[in-house]
Amino acid sequence: MRELWRQPGLFTYAIFAVLFLYLPILVLVVYSFNENASQTQFSAFSLKWYAALLSNERVLTAAGNSLLVAALSALVATVLGTLLAVGMWRYKFRGQQAVRFLFFVPVIIPEVVMGISFLALFNLLGVRLSLLTVIISHITFCLPFAALVVQARLEDYDLSLEDAARDLGASRFTVFTRITLPVLWPGIAGGALLAATISLDDVIISFFVSGPTSTTLPVKIFSMVRAGVKPDINALSTLMLVGTLTLAYMAHRLRNSSRNF
Amino acid sequence: MSLFSKINRVFPFLVQPGTLWLLLFTGLPLLVVLNLSFLSRNSYGRVVYEYTIANYTRLLQWEELLIILRSMWLSLEVTLLCLLFGYPLALFLSRAARRLQPFLLLLVIVPFWTSSLVRTYAWITILQTEGLLNSFLMSVGWTSEPLTLLYNHGAILLGMTYNFLPFMILPVYASLQKLDPTLIDAARDLGASSLQVLLRIILPLSKGGIISGAILVFIPALGYFFIPDLMGGNRVILVSNHISLRFTQARDWPYGAALSVALIVLTLLLIAMFLRWSKRSGEKVELA
Structure with missing residues (x-):
């Protein structure tokens, strides 16, 4: 008797499941070219x-x-996230657990709550909703993800490289620019791409923090879909699909390359 | 001792900017929401600084509790559907030839790299009255009238399950991959049937993956408002779109804040519960 997972049933199921995963996307793309x-x-x-x-x-x-939002928030989130990941990994300090907890808050808080909390903060401070408010909130929810990718890269980082360089007379700055950064680079770039993908993808938080002049593409699509199905949404969705797929694939490649170091 | 190994510092410079940012834009907004949840509003919907617990007592009303319960029920249904459809696929992936696995895994993940909004829209075009599925059903003669496939509970379940499936598949696959195949051989040698192997060895040993998957599906599902909104036609009130509406149309920010606080507390309780459950079963739960 064959094992349960060797039976043709499971294989057939897998084929149908994969078809089911791709079907909606395929339909969307095909009808975007419909006359x-x-x-x-x-x-x-x-x-x-x-x-x-x-x-x-x-x-x-x-x-x-x-x-613009994706580029700027990925940049800032990656810089802050890289420094945070390296600092958390290299040092032991009082309150480290608290920082670690704070770091996971944007990940576990439901997105709708994060969205309204930004709205409440900006409102309290009297800040008008603009591209700036969108960028600030995107930096916040991208930061932990960028840091996590860098952290994964740090796991196989050999500190003795830095010791050797220091022994040979390199300054701290030289060590950072000539050793730390080049070694961490795939992680940093992968983190930045992941951050940009998440930023480009976000509907819920942007929905609350974008003003009439600072609408992002997903928020625009959301309001278009609410108004009804039109073929130009298919075309727009197809373009977004190509964009996010390219970014996500590049991030995936970089993350995997960092494992083989 | 290494010059650069773990060094005790008061508060290292490197972590300062990130921590400050998170305090300002995660900690502070949540405190603002907490404060807001104890405030009142006047008849124009403006927030006034009169402290009250009225928002929380309102939360305990039956209709309001029902919204929270309904949302939790929907999340539970979505989690179970993801498990039901995701588990066999994860099992298949983990038992496929080693060199094929990275490719197969990529094949499963790629659709989820695209925007969840775009994927939701794709389902709407298929399920709508003049959509592909209805025209197919009519052309094969299974129905003469177009069916209402959208704007109901089933449509929401489909959209949510489709969206969250990889969050179940990936952790389950990870735990199945670590499963020692000799255990299965041993069970077979001792005369266990395939079904017994599945129920008594494979399922229990992938419990950690199932729990991780359940956390990763259940909790975000509680906060997703645009799928129920678009596929449910805005008719089903869930805690997520309930909160959203308090802040957009209803202009009742204090009550929306109280609902948000309740949702955060609920989320934290659920995570704690899941983690305790997994600790008792001795399985490692990985969330990152």
């Missing part, structure tokens, strides 16, 4: 929905906002 507006009848190949996007100023503004 007519139907989501069922495919008449002819056309790029007209993509062309329509290019003349939709609000969508373009939202896309520009999203890219």
